[in-house]
Structures are given as C-alpha cells and as structure tokens.
Amino acid sequence: MALPTPLQAFSALPKEGPHDKHTVSGEKMTGAQALVRSLEDLGVTDVFGIPGGAILPVYDAIKDDTKFRFVLTRHEQAAGHAAEGYAVSTGKVGVAIVTSGPGATNIVTAIADAQMDSIPMVVVTGQVGAGAIGTDAFQEADTLGITYPVAKHSFLITNAQDVPRVMAEAYYIAGSGRPGPVVVDFTKSAQNAEMAYSWPPEKILPGYNPVEKAHGRVLTEATTLFQTSHRPVLYVGGGAVRSDAGSQVAQLAHLTGAPIVTTLPARGIVPESDPQVLGMPGMHGTVPAVGAIQQSDLLVAIGTRFSDRVTGRLDHFAPTAKVIHIDIDPAEIGKNRTADVPIVGDIATVLDDLIPKIEAAHAADGTPDLTAWWDQINGWVKDYPLTYDEPTDGSLAPQWVIQQLSAHADPMTIWAAGVGQHQMWSSQYIDFEHPHSWISSGGAGTMGFGLPAAIGAQVGSDRAFGGKKPVWLIDGDGSFQMTSQELATAFQESMPLKIAIINNSVYGMVRQWQTLFYGNHYSQTSLHDGDPTKVSLPTDGTTTPIEDKHSVDVPDFVMLAQAYGCIGLRATTKEEALKAIDIANSVKDRPVLIDFRVWKDAMVFPMVPAGSSNDSIIYKPGVEPLNAGEPSGVGVGITPGAVPAAIGSASASSATSETSPDATSGASESGTASTWEEK
16 A cells, blocks of 8 residues: 655645644744745855745745845746755855745756755745645645655645744755755745744754764774775765865875776866876776776775766676775665775765874885886876867867867866766866866756756855856757756846857767667757758748748857847857857856857767676777777677777768877766766
8 A cells, every 4th residue: 555645644634723822932923034034044145946826925025135145047947956056166055945836846856956966955845825735726736745755855834933943954954964955845824824933943853863973993994905905096976075075085095195086076176187186987987087996906985876877887897896985874885886894974074084094004004005006097098098089070079169168267167067968078178176166967967957057156156255266157059958048047147157058959968879879860869959950931921831041040049148138159160169268258247158069970988888897988989998808889789899880980080189188187977877868
C-alpha cells in the first residue's frame, strides 16, 4: 500500500479545532510580515522571485525600506537559478520567493539542480489556505510532496507563530553540513494570521548534528597511506569549494607532492597556473588527469561523490588505488566506491587536522619519492595537451573564441555557463585562478541555467565585492533560448553582464553523440538560429504564404538583445570577435550579448564514451593513449578499437590544429555528473 504524500496526509487531518491559546510575547504582526522580518534578521541582503496570489501577503510586506534587495525575474525557474548563482559566487545562502501551484512547480528544476550540486538555498513558496488544502483549490499543488525527493528538507507553515523558527531552521539547514536547498511552503492563511514576533527563535532540530571534525584514528590511517604511496592523486570536488578549503587543498598537495585533479564544480579551487593541477578528470577530462587517476595507488577523494561522469565504467576506475574519502555527508562514503579510510567531516577542518600529522610523519620517516610518478605525469602533459581542429567552413573555432574570452578578461572574472559543448570547452580553455569563479550546472545538467545564474552572480558581485568581479556568461544558442527572457531582468537591473553565445545553430552535444553513436542521423538537433534559412511569410492582406527572398535567423540574437535594451553584437571572423570582446569589456551600464558564429562540426575531445573504462579515453580520433586492451566502443556503438570514419575524415581534412599554451592550466572536461547528453 502506498503511503500518502505529506499534503495528502495533512488533508486528512481535521480542518477545524481548538487553537493553542497560550500567550506569546513579542511584536504583533502578520505571518507575512514575520517572514520578511525573519529574512532581515537572518542577514539576507538579496532575494529573487516573482509574486502571485498565494504569496501576495508576503510581497505586500516588502516595502521601500525593507533591508534586502529584491530582484524581479521573469520566470520562477530563473529565480531559483539566480539564487544558485548568487550562492556559489558569494558562499552565502541564496533566497527565492515564488507563489503556489505553477509558480512552485516551475522552481522545482532549480531546487533539484541545487540539491545535485550541494548549493545552499532557501525557497519560499506560497500555498493555498490551510483549510483549502486537499480541495483542488485554485493553484494548489502538493509542493511539500513534490519537493521532498529533490530538496535537503521541506517545511509546511500553517501557524503564523512558527514563521521565525522555521525560517531560522531552514536557513541553518541550507548552509550547514552538506549544503542544499530547503523549501518553506507557506499557507496563505498563516501569512494573513497575526502572531507575536521575537528574535532569535529557538531552533528545534533533533537528530540534525552535522559532523565537522574527524576522529583522530582515521587521520592516522590516512597519514599511513600517504607515507606508503608512490602514485597519489588528490581528486577534488565541489564539496571542497563549499567548504572554502582551497588553501588547505593546495597546502596538502605541496606537502605530499600529489597532483590535483578537479571535478567540474571545483574548477579554480587551486589556481590552474599551479603545475600540480592537471585539469579535470572524467568523460571529457585531460589525458594527464584521467591517466593519473587510472594509474594511482592512492586516490584521495576530497568533497566529491564518484560521479559516473568521472568514473566511467566503475569497476575499471582507479583499479590499483587505495581510497581515502573525505566528505561531510556520510551517505556519500562507500556509495559508489568503497573507501579504505572513510573520513566524515568538514573538508577544511579535516585537512587542517590531517596536514600536521603528515608533516610529523615526514619529519620522522622522510618523504616518499614521487620522481618516477611525476616523470610519467609530465610525459602525458607534454604529449597530450589540449588540442582542436580548425573549422573547414570559414567559421570560428569555438575553442579559440573561449580562449580569447579568457585571455582578455579581468583576472577576477566570475564565469557562468549553460549546459552543452560550450560548457565543456569553457571548463577546458578558461584559465581559472580563483575559487568561486566558475558557476555551472553539474549534476543535473540543466539547460537554461546559465543566464539566470549569471544574473545571480552579478548581484553577488555587487553585494560582496563592490562590483569589482565582472561576470561573463558563456552559453550555447540552444541553452540560452530556454531562459532568454531574463535579458529583461538583467537590463532593468542595469547589470553590466557580458554574454557570449557560442552559436553553432544546433544542439551541439546531442549532435556530437548523433555523429559518434547514431550514424550521423541528426534528428531534431538543427536550430536554424545561426544558419541563414528561407522562411514563408504571409502577404499583406492575405493568408497565402510566399517564400521570402531574404534569409533570416530565428531568433536573430543581436536584434533580440536590442529588443531587451541590451547591446547586441555579432562576430563571424577573428577580427570581429576580438573587437566585440573589447567592446563588451568596456561597457559598464547594461548587458552586452555577442553572437559568435562557430563551426557546427566542432567536437569536444578528449572523450570517454559512456559505459567505457577511462582507459579508453580518446585524445583525438584514432588516438587512445591509455587503452590497455578494451576497445573504446564497447556497448556504445563504436567499432571496437576505432572511431567512426566520419570523425576520422573530418579530422583529416582539417589543415591545422592548435594547442593550449599551458597544458597544465587548460584543464579539462566533464567531471561531476553533467548529464549533457540528454540535451
């Protein structure tokens, strides 16, 4: 028998009954006013959202003198992603307020995205009055039941007096332990009811006690493994970023001599210019990063979850390595890979305690000799730098565009991305030198994430850094169109946001898979937004279509930007691209969008085909530097030991290729669970 969802269970309770009559002291106000006051007392300075009927009392309580800035987005999903971008760029808890029913369901995608990437966020949703729950009232939805599986925690407020306590608990839960999204579903009856406000409230969270400090025994065991390892690797994930543990990770690497590989959310936690940083592991990882993991004898997983995008075929992942797994969430340890030394605790705290033990062991027993290990790694670095083919159709190479964006950007730039090929190229070719400088949807792989997340990052830059950190969004033409209406938000908030559309006129990553695994059958991946195509237009006064003699793009991104009050530019040559980048960097009062026309046949390499061992990584067509016998095409439609002829011929026809100037800093690809193959 299926158990009832939370709101179904709630609806079975009596709607009428005696209320709690005990007197509570405090300032008299409504529940809606209490929610706004609670946010102020929590120190929240920026909120994103859209009003609606079931949350209108809360919006009525937001006045000109309210202490937080409210940013009105154009879609509830965008409000959630903006709160995510704000949280990642500042390290604070992001906050969004939306209405019930479709408003709440629209933001579920952002909630699920934040849960996958451990982003601290509080989402307040309106709900119909408590007496109407379960009656199919207008814009009623079981928000509690819907969000339970995809949020860290969900609350339902039916009593106005509970508002301060619930908001304090929600904010604390979102930002503590393993961060994540917390939902507060707020009935309209509780919003309108009177309550007595006092602060701070007493939080009631029995059983919620995140472990931050590790036990000394496991630290000793970890030290022993470091002392006996000759091929160690630090495999660093987003949890280390959430813990602000960049300096500790760098210190551990320099102390032990271990190379660093960083998953997609962890890019920049240690500067890419550090020679011990090998880039990103996994499906689109650099050869040095993937090779180091595969041949390691000690894999130190730091705030990461052994995602399928990193591990490839799990039973072939790092087959000879002992594993130290450090994570604040005990549920992650042993979930995908058994840990020889499991360490539960906050990353920064654990490393602060572990490093002195390793220093003492070095003083007593000496430092392991890693010369042979680094000789092998440096061989991969030298022989397999990032490389790409020049277009054969006269368009721009997308990798070159991203290299130029990075080269001409302020070193403090915050980078955001949508999801797809451009996301992977950005991870490969941007020089990340600072933590919290890369915002990307990893675990959920949410197309449409980029623009609203960049808006949130811009608000975060204004608030936390005085606007001194510029924000660049690198987006695909497909991903961008899913939330392009947020140009209105960016313009009306006078944001100097820079937007680079890597426009190949197709769903690029899906098309790459169609080329590799589906016999060049390009089903429903052409967008015609960068390819001039003829369209049928009606004649004046009739409904008879005629073929227009002029080619059009749908949409014309330059005209779209201008329609929203932004500056729109287009670049089809390298000269135009460089000029457009300079213009964008000089504009300070409004968004600038550049439509870069790039080669639709460009592909993301290196690549590990899904379901294959990481040893089958394809550096470029026909080159598999780690393959020890298993064909790269096992189970994925590639002829064993080969790459489809269409790819090989495309590569052979290219006249030139370029490499990144510093293979150790160019880094790599998909790491933490990016499900881009879906779209």
